[in-house]
Amino acid sequence: GAGVSQSPSNKVTEKGKDVELRCDPISGHTALYWYRQSLGQGLEFLIYFQGNSAPDKSGLPSDRFSAERTGGSVSTLTIQRTQQEDSAVYLCASSIGVPSGNTIYFGEGSWLTVV
Amino acid sequence: AQRVTQPEKLLSVFKGAPVELKCNYSYSGSPELFWYVQYSRQRLQLLLRHISRESIKGFTADLNKGETSFHLKKPFAQEEDSAMYYCALSGGRGSTLGRLYFGRGTQLTVWP
Numbered sequence: 001g002a003g004v005s006q007s008p009s010n011k012v013t014e015k016g017k018d019v020e021l022r023c024d025p026i027s028g029h030t031a032l033y034w035y036r037q038s039l040g041q042g043l044e045f046l047i048y049f050q051g052n053s054a055p056d057k058s059g060l061p062s063d064r065f066s067a068e069r070t071g072g073s074v075s076t077l078t079i080q081r082t083q084q085e086d087s088a089v090y091l092c093a094s095s096i097g098v099p100s101g102n103t104i105y106f107g108e109g110s111w112l113t114v115v
Numbered sequence: 116a117q118r119v120t121q122p123e124k125l126l127s128v129f130k131g132a133p134v135e136l137k138c139n140y141s142y143s144g145s146p147e148l149f150w151y152v153q154y155s156r157q158r159l160q161l162l163l164r165h166i167s168r169e170s171i172k173g174f175t176a177d178l179n180k181g182e183t184s185f186h187l188k189k190p191f192a193q194e195e196d197s198a199m200y201y202c203a204l205s206g207g208r209g210s211t212l213g214r215l216y217f218g219r220g221t222q223l224t225v226w227p
Contacts, residue, residue: 003158033215042219043159043201056214091159098205104215106159 004107006092012113013082021077021110025094032075033104034067037089046090049075050098082114117142119204121218128192129226136187136221138176138202148178148185149215151201159201162187172196192225199223 005024013019025032034046045059049069060066064082069075079086089109095102118141128134140146150162163171165178165185176187185202202218 035217043203043217045214045216048214059214093159103161108158 004092004094004105006090006107006110008110009108010111010113012115015084015114016081018078018080019082019112021079021090021092021112023075023077023092023094023107025073025075025092026105027073029094029096029105030072031095031097031102031104032069033093033095034075034077035091035093036061037091037109038087043091046077079112082112084114087112087114117146117204117216119202119216119218121200121202121221123221124219125222125224127224127226130194131191134189134192134196134223134225136200136202136223138185138187138218140183140185140202140204142183142204147205148176149203149205150174150176150185150187151203151217153199153201155198162200192223194225194227197223197225 032049036044048056093106095104148165152162
C-alpha cells in the first residue's frame with residue numbers, strides 16, 4: 001500500500017472492555033513496531049516484530065497487552081480489560097529492516113479513549 | 116541505559132530567527148541518532164539522520180559525541196516549521212535491535 005494503515009482511527013470504549021487495534025504495514029516491510037503516544041509522555045516503545053516473531057516485547061506495560069503478527073504482514077494489538085490510563089494514541093510503524101540504516105514509516109495512529 | 120532528553124517542551128521563535136532544538140542522549144556504544152517531525156494532523160515522519168549528514172528543509176544536526184548531543188538547527192525559521200519534533204536513538208543490540216528510543220518532544224512554534 002501507499003503507507004502504513006491503522007484501524008480504527010478513533011475508538012471510545014468503556015473501562016473493562018477489550019479492544020483490538022489493527023496495523024497494515026507497507027508491503028515488503030519485514031519489521032513492524034508498536035508505540036504509544038501519551039500527552040506529555042512522548043513515544044513509548046511497546047513491541048517490535050521481525051517477520052512474525054517478536055524478539056522484543058519488553059515494552060508492553062502489563063499482561064493485559066498482547067500483540068500478534070500473521071503472515072509477516074498485518075498485526076493486531078489487543079488490550080484486555082481496558083483502564084483509563086490506557087487512553088493514548090497507538091502508533092504502528094514499519095521498515096524494511098531494523099531501524100539502523102533504515103527509515104521507519106509511521107501510520108496515522110489509533111486514538112483510544114477509555115471512559 | 117539508553118535515554119534521550121529533550122529539555123524544552125515548548126519553543127517559540129519569530130519567523131526569520133535562528134532556531135535550535137536541543138537533544139542529549141546517553142548510550143554506551145555508537146548510537147545512530149534521528150530527528151522525527153510531526154506536523155499538525157499529519158503522521159510522524161523522519162526529518163533527518165546523523166549518518167546521512169544531510170540538510171532537510173534547511174535543518175541540520177551534528178552529532179557531538181563529546182557532549183552526547185544531537186541538536187537540530189535552522190538559521191532562519193519559517194512558519195511552516197511549526198510542528199512537534201522528536202529526537203530518537205537507535206543503538207540496541209540483540210533482542211533490542213529493533214527499538215528506537217524517543218525523547219518527549221519539543222513543540223516548535225514560529226510566529227509571523
